Amino acid sequence: MKDKRESFVRLAEARVNRALKDIRLIGNLSNKSAYSYTEEDVKKMFRALQREIEFARSKFGDGDSSGSGDFKL
Template structure:
């Protein structure tokens, strides 16, 4: 079992936990992990490394695209729930 699968199994252990509480718990954990990893990327700007402006732009462009895609998933899930209802209004 790889590490991600193991984490997912642990994350689903508490079946009595509300969806809102599970979201808050997992989001906090995952965002904090992402922040730590992004800070490590920033450490690559030190004098121990050489890089071009193009490499930096490609790296941050990719990160921004992934962030935008993740944010879009939240917008789409809200819109999807609105489309599940019908009115003549």
């Protein structure tokens, strides 16, 4: 059991930290002097992120476990 726990902690920390870094990078896209986007683009991005978070959470026993696809604008 200890090996499974250690593996979970190691992988969870690495993956969550990587996801947090990528979310921060998504925030950098808000720079209007470097990028052009619409409010609808922003809504689509955050809806996709929210859906994926809800899907991942459901795998831990919190609801529906239906699949999700890749994000596209």
